[in-house]
Amino acid sequence: MAIVWRDSMSVANSKVDTDHKRLINLLNTVEKQLENPEEVAPILKTFAQLKIYTLEHFQREEILQLRVRYPKAAAHKRIHQSLVKQLDDIIASVKAKGVAAKADDISALLRHWLIDHVLQEDLPMKAYFSKYSTDLS
Numbered sequence: 753m754a755i756v757w758r759d760s761m762s763v764a765n766s767k768v769d770t771d772h773k774r775l776i777n778l779l780n781t782v783e784k785q786l787e788n789p790e791e792v793a794p795i796l797k798t799f800a801q802l803k804i805y806t807l808e809h810f811q812r813e814e815i816l817q818l819r820v821r822y823p824k825a826a827a828h829k830r831i832h833q834s835l836v837k838q839l840d841d842i843i844a845s846v847k848a849k850g851v852a853a854k855a856d857d858i859s860a861l862l863r864h865w866l867i868d869h870v871l872q873e874d875l876p877m878k879a880y881f882s883k884y885s886t887d888l889s
């Protein structure tokens with residue numbers, strides 16, 4: 753079932769929220785494509801978009817964190833680096849072995865990869881974005 757954006761996911765910054773919505777859309781697209789696991793080319797195309805947009809988003813988020821003096825910025829950057837590595841591993845696995853019977857595993861991994869990060873690690877930024885909102889327009 754598709755992931756639906758909820759207000760509870762907001763970090764009180766429109767740029768980051770827009771990015772997260774777009775990442776969720778890409779994830780929903782991959783999940784839909786995984787229903788046809790033999791069609792690997794479109795899955796890899798969406799993964800390529802997900803990788804590009806993830807790098808852009810992480811960079812944007814890291815810059816904003818510095819601007820609002822987010823105290824966990826350095827640790828958060830390391831988490832982002834680890835998430836990029838995880839995404840690279842998933843993409844490499846699909847390239848090497850296709851999807852075959854692993855579509856459910858890949859969906860679960862992606863959900864864990866994106867949703868856990870947005871909900872657990874990004875959400876604490878909200879207090880800082882709220883405080884500095886007038887500087888970030």
Ligand SMILES: [Fe+2]
Nearest residue numbers: 772813870874
């Ligand atoms: Fe994020």
Ligand SMILES: [Fe+2]
Nearest residue numbers: 813828873874
């Ligand atoms: Fe993040």
